[in-house]
Amino acid sequence: MTRPTPKTVPWDRDFWANAERGVLSAQRCDDCGRLQHYPKPVCSECLGANIRFEALSGRGEVYSFTTVRRPELPEFEAEAPYTVVDVLLDEGIRFLSRLADEQDAPGLKLGDKLTTVFKPVGDGTKHLPYFVKVRD
């Protein structure tokens, strides 16, 4: 298996377009007002199709994290150890991601403030959101 990269589908095109401009976004339902991530084919609250991507603050805090020493896929072994974070965004929704800089990992704890940065992945056409620690 080659290293997995995101694949655009009809309903997440704008997420990746926004990411390329350095903007973290999530789907907002115009029918019921719900905000959701990951991108879904419809609003998973009301099943409505009137959804659009809305820019987020890109800020949040550590909900949980793990430093991976033995990756599941061999393609990631060279990067280990790396830290996966479950982020609670300021907008109240969660987002799975990874620390952009492993120097943020020592001493990391739940509740630490984070902010988004983007890194190109695969052939460089996709930009994936990562997080860095906000220093006081």
Added chain:
Amino acid sequence: MTRAVIAGGAETRFSRTSDLADLQFMAQAIRLALEETGISKADVDGIAFCANVLPDDSSYMAEHLGFSVRWTMKADYGGASSVLSVARAVEAVEAGRAEVVVCVGGGNRFDFTDLHHDAVSPPIDYAHRSFVLPYGYGGPNMQMALLQRRHMELYGTTLEQLGKIATTFRRHAQLNDNALLRGDMTLQDYLDSPLIADPIRKFDCVMRCAGAVAVIVTSEEYAKRLAKPPVYIGAYQEQHSFGANDMSPDKLETGFVAFRDKLFERIPREEMDFLQLYDDYPIAIVAQLEDLGFCKRGEGGKFIEDTDISIWGDLPINTSGGILSIGQPRLGGGYIPLIEAMRQVRGEAGPRQIKDAKTGLVSGIGLMSYLSNLVITCGMIVGKEPFE
């Protein structure tokens, strides 16, 4: 109304490596289960396969193994597939769609690609494809690590408490000659095992293995003609995608909370002589004990510390060693708790036998969600006597 029962079941030898392909393993387990129950292959009129990575449709698999049947299914419920397949077979028998249903799962390790004729892993679901795997995230070790981290931080759950689960199951496995991990394991060995995805360490992780398990569900009437006594089913519940619509779900609350009251409505928790819980990680045991209501939320670690969960204790858990010490033969792994429950209530558990074991709980858990935890949870109460 027709009442369905578990007529019997059997497992193959488990091994780290093997030359057998998945369907050969499953055929071996079915043959052993037919021998164990004395059922003729020609009587089988339903078959359920727990085989999500095999490209063949369930009816083709029935054809490959020579089963001309009235009912088939393929269970794609991760680790919960096994218990769930039995529940579906019970429904089929009670609805009159079949009378003798074989439920089977297992196979060889999927990293042995030469043994497979086509795709060796299922297509990846959308969220994993674009929002999980590109980070080098994914797989149960890391997912359980996020859960265990939060449990330890919020509730003070300790590695010593989790280690007690792993070491107790290892002692049980030493009494099971089909368990692959039978060497002594002390608490210090557990603590010293290398970190995989902190705080998950090597001895927290289930080991994949080769092998298969089959269980046969029949009508009670049919089972009465067999040499061995059937196992009765007292209650069953399942939940899928609990909290799926919450965009910041509580990572420590599992689907068991959705059905625990119904599960124990007629047969209370206190009547359980043992628990056989799906145990891919010690933290999964803690989460299940809490959410099934054996202790309060957050007190699972303390409960383990204060309770003798060994065969000889107050609440025996995973008396054959659990899949943590036996090994995980693919989706057949979920039958291991059920087979041990069957042996305990039949009094066939040999050196592992619990005195007067009459009633027990079997659980299944499967798949991991993007934000929360277990996508599928199920529980089945089984017993020696018919439940009224």
